[in-house]
Structures are given as structure tokens and as C-alpha cells.
Amino acid sequence: MRRSLLIRLLAVSVLVAVCSIAATAWLAARTATGAIEQEQGRALADDNRIYTTLLDYAATHPNWSEAGPVVANLARQTGRRVALLTQDRRPIADSVAKPDPLPSTASAVVDPLAVDPALVADSGVDRVAPAALGPFRLPAGELTELRGRGQKVLACVRGRTGSGTLTEAPNGHPRIESPYQLTGVGCGVSFLSDPTPTEETALTALAKLVDDCLSRRGIGPVKLNLDRTWISAPAKGADSSGLVVQDTQQTIQACVTTSRHEQLASFVSPSALLFVTSTGGAPPTTFDLSAGNRIRIAGVAAAVLALTIVVTVLAGTRLVRPLRALTGAAQRMKEGDAFARVDVKGKDELARLAVAFNEMSAARERLEEQRKAMVSDIAHELRTPLSNIRGWLEATEDGVSEPGPALVSSLLEEALQLEHIVDDLQDLSMADAGKLRLHPEPVWLVDLLAQVEVAHGGRAREAGVTLSVRADDVELRADPVRLRQAVDNLVTNAVRHTPEGGTVTVRGRRDDGEVVIEVTDTGEGIAADELPQVFDRFWRADKSRSRPAGGSGLGLAIVKKLMEAHDGTVTAASTAGEGSTFTLRLPPAD
Numbered sequence: 001m002r003r004s005l006l007i008r009l010l011a012v013s014v015l016v017a018v019c020s021i022a023a024t025a026w027l028a029a030r031t032a033t034g035a036i037e038q039e040q041g042r043a044l045a046d047d048n049r050i051y052t053t054l055l056d057y058a059a060t061h062p063n064w065s066e067a068g069p070v071v072a073n074l075a076r077q078t079g080r081r082v083a084l085l086t087q088d089r090r091p092i093a094d095s096v097a098k099p100d101p102l103p104s105t106a107s108a109v110v111d112p113l114a115v116d117p118a119l120v121a122d123s124g125v126d127r128v129a130p131a132a133l134g135p136f137r138l139p140a141g142e143l144t145e146l147r148g149r150g151q152k153v154l155a156c157v158r159g160r161t162g163s164g165t166l167t168e169a170p171n172g173h174p175r176i177e178s179p180y181q182l183t184g185v186g187c188g189v190s191f192l193s194d195p196t197p198t199e200e201t202a203l204t205a206l207a208k209l210v211d212d213c214l215s216r217r218g219i220g221p222v223k224l225n226l227d228r229t230w231i232s233a234p235a236k237g238a239d240s241s242g243l244v245v246q247d248t249q250q251t252i253q254a255c256v257t258t259s260r261h262e263q264l265a266s267f268v269s270p271s272a273l274l275f276v277t278s279t280g281g282a283p284p285t286t287f288d289l290s291a292g293n294r295i296r297i298a299g300v301a302a303a304v305l306a307l308t309i310v311v312t313v314l315a316g317t318r319l320v321r322p323l324r325a326l327t328g329a330a331q332r333m334k335e336g337d338a339f340a341r342v343d344v345k346g347k348d349e350l351a352r353l354a355v356a357f358n359e360m361s362a363a364r365e366r367l368e369e370q371r372k373a374m375v376s377d378i379a380h381e382l383r384t385p386l387s388n389i390r391g392w393l394e395a396t397e398d399g400v401s402e403p404g405p406a407l408v409s410s411l412l413e414e415a416l417q418l419e420h421i422v423d424d425l426q427d428l429s430m431a432d433a434g435k436l437r438l439h440p441e442p443v444w445l446v447d448l449l450a451q452v453e454v455a456h457g458g459r460a461r462e463a464g465v466t467l468s469v470r471a472d473d474v475e476l477r478a479d480p481v482r483l484r485q486a487v488d489n490l491v492t493n494a495v496r497h498t499p500e501g502g503t504v505t506v507r508g509r510r511d512d513g514e515v516v517i518e519v520t521d522t523g524e525g526i527a528a529d530e531l532p533q534v535f536d537r538f539w540r541a542d543k544s545r546s547r548p549a550g551g552s553g554l555g556l557a558i559v560k561k562l563m564e565a566h567d568g569t570v571t572a573a574s575t576a577g578e579g580s581t582f583t584l585r586l587p588p589a590d
Helices: 004-062 068-078 140-161 197-216 242-263 291-315 317-334 350-395 406-433 445-463 480-496 555-565
Strands: 079-087 091-094 108-110 167-169 173-178 273-275 441-444 466-471 477-478 502-512 514-521 569-575 579-586
Touching: 004 068, 004 108, 004 273, 068 079, 068 091, 140 167, 140 173, 197 242, 317 350, 350 406, 441 445, 441 480, 445 466, 445 480, 445 502, 445 514, 477 480, 480 502, 480 514, 480 555, 480 579, 555 569, 555 579
Parallel strands: 466 502
Antiparallel strands: 079 091, 079 273, 108 273, 167 173, 441 477, 502 514, 514 579, 569 579
């Protein structure tokens, strides 16, 4: 009876201890997660504030001569070291009087004429900072007059339609927005949108630059509007598909962007390298826990440790041997033994723990092999363009090769290849970390695939491949940029692996409540045993990994991540020697 009571007491004690540990572990996990998210959010907000503040300064000043106080103020607010350097790494401003050496790679490039769209969402097609107004900045007199006029027009519009709001362009020019059609309402709405004398002068100068650019490309002048849209006649010879017109519109947009950059160049600061580091000069960690959070987490961890000790004592000697075995295996794993395993005996909790440890050890071994393979693949991908760049530069230095347009073009091509690989790796890294941001909106499938046809038509014709695009009038909700990126990757692969005289067909339709996009080619196809690997990183059908045979080997892996982010799927079907079909399935618009 006494022994039975002792066993029952021991069982109750162990149960209480286990419940206490579970509750405390849950509390520790929640506390640590909340603290990490809080600190990480603060660090990201600080980094974004530093970038946007300096970007606004660069957009409103012709040089960095007065940036010192701004940099010092940002450093005081964020507790970071903030440094600005020119492109040739000459110091502009530094928040530290006696600075330590800076990292080799800048945190960001502050350029008001080439804004990072990942950091500034409303940078527009031309990637110009919203605050970069240049000659379009309105003087105080015009602003006062326009705002007074805008209030009068707004009052009139509300009196006639019952609604309306007054908004302002980045330079302060007011405009009326209403759910009703304002054409014919009167009230001076159209007069309010007319350019002021200052805007008219700046717009005329910009239009002259645009027309000069178009003239050099054999395109006639266009009428440029204040919002940098334009009116032009259709291009001669355009067929029913409108491809020529579309190409012309792209050329006009390129000229508008180039001309705007040229017009603003003297009004904004030159691009600068931004370094945000800790006060010691090292790059900051993703988060730095505050003292209060560290104390709370340490307290919870101490409580878990204390409870663990109590449970260990209550469990008795029977637990010591298997725990020592687990500890020894963990120590061997720490010292580099990737094959550390534990002998499993029995079916109790410790046995299940030993099984879980063995599975973890096996998984760690597989992950280590994958990591080594991935590092080797990345090194291989980066080594080729870097070797080419170094070879050309050494040849030029030795006098073997003369610097000229061909050399510059070759070096630029290799640099673009490097940039493409790095961008692909960044997209995959963001997707793995769950930070790949989507901006879903209603998308008409026929419009998106028409853009794909225009973008890839020229490349397909050069390769002697017929590109055919067909799409039903289907609407879905997706990020148009990311979805276009996924389709572009598939079409690029299809054209690359289709021989001359072959066809690539892009088909968009609705199927069983889903939106389906199929990319089919008549190319070389993929062997059945290799088909499950097509979405692996750095996988290529060409085992020699030669440049002409393919890109970085990351395109299909990115497609898979983009589809997962859209709650969709991607599948592949192929027959060696006959061609392949890649199918995207996405949910329709709500």
C-alpha cells in the first residue's frame, strides 16, 4: 500500500512538473516571440526612417553639403552609426567623430533618381523620389492662389454633385476627386488642372528634352501632360495586335524617364552610399533586445531551468542513463559528428525522444549536405562572371585588349548576370523568411498575358520560335508584378530550350473554379527521372551548366515560391524530345 501510494505521489508530482514545464515553456516562447517581433519591427522601422529621411534630403538639395546635422540627428534617434560616402567611398557625413572602418558593402544607395522600390512603394515607373520636384516646385504665391481657387472649386462641385474631395499633387497642385463624372459640371474644374506659369515653363523644358530623345529614335514629337502622360498618333505599320504601337509607347516612356532624370539632375544630390552600422562599425543585427525584454526572457528561462531540475530529481536514477546518452550524442554533434545517433530501447517518452533525436540528426545531416551543395553552386554561379570580368580587366591592364565599347558591353553583360543572380537569391531568401511582400489587386488575365507576348515576342522571333498567346477574359486577384515575373520565367525557359522552328504556347483559362496559366513548348523536354527536381535551386537540364544552355538555375525555384505566396501551385509535365508544359493554378478573384 505504501509503495503504491509512493508511486501515485511520484506520478502526480511528475505530472504537475510536466504541466508546469509545458506552461512555462509556452510562456517563454510567447514572451521571446513577442520581444523579438517588437525589436525586429523597431529595427526595420529605424532603417526605413534613415533611408527615407536621407532620400527626402537628397531630393530637395542640390548637394550633400548640409547633410551633417541630418545624419547626426538620425544617429541620436536610432542609436546607430550613420555614414554617407560618395560612390568612390569618399566621406560625406558620419555620425561618429573617430569612425571605425566601414563594411565593404553599403546598407543602401541613396539616389533620388533611382529609388529602391522595395523601400519606397510610390517611386513610380521612373523610380524618381516623390519629393524630387526640381523646376516643378511651386513658389509660395502660386501655391496660395491655387489652394484658394481649389477651395472655391470644391465648394462648387459639392454643391452640384453632393460629394468631392480636394487632394494635392506632390508639388502642392490641388485637384478635385469625386465618384461622379466631373466633365460638364463646370465650376472651373478643368481650369484648376491647368499648369501654372512655373509648371508650364518646367513642362515645356521637359517636353523639349523628350522630343529630342524621340527624334534621335526616329519617332515624332508627343504632347506631354502635367502628369507626364502623353498623347501621340499610332505608329505606322502597326498590325492588329498593336505590337508596333506598344513598342513605340515603351520607347516614349523610356524617353520621358530619361528626360526627367536629366531635368532633375541639377536639383538633387548625387547618389551616395549609406552605411547603417552599430557604434562599433559592424553591421547591425536584425534585432537587439532591450533590457526589459532580456530580463523577462531570462526570468522565464530561469523558471524553466528550475522546474527542469525538480523534474529531473523526481524522475530518479532511471532517467540518468538515457539522458547521458542523449547528452553525449548532442556533444558529439556539437563537435562536428554529423552521424551522432542514440540507441533506442523501450517505448516510453525517453525512447520517443531518442527516436526524435535520431531523426533530427539525420535531418541535420541532409541539411548540411544541401547547404554545402548550395554554397558550391552559388560559388560556381558567381565565379564565372567574376572570372570573365577579371580576365578582361587584366587583359586591358596588360595592353592585350584595348578599352572600347565592345569591352564595356561585355563587362556590363557580366555585371548584369551577377546582379540577376543576386536578385534571384534575394527573392528566394525573402520567400524562405516569409518576407516576400505581395500587393494583390484585380488583374485581368488577358491584359497580363498580352504584356508577356509583347515582352518576349522579339526574343522569340530572334530565336526562330513562334510565340502564341491565348487568354480567356478571366479576372483574378494577384500581385501583377510578381505574377508577371513567374510567367516571364516560364516563357524565358521555354524559348531558351525550344529549337528554331518550334513553338511556345501560353494559354490562360478558368478550370474548375481556378485560374490556370499553361506554358507549353516543343523543345527538348525533360527526362522523367529529372522531372521532380526541376523546381530545385540551381538545377539545370544541362549538366555542364554552360551559360548558353541556361540562366542562373533559380528561375523555376522562384516561380514555385511566388505561387506559394499567391496560395497557388505550379506543376510540370514533360516528355523527353517532345516538349514540356508548366501549369500555374491560382484562386480566382473574390
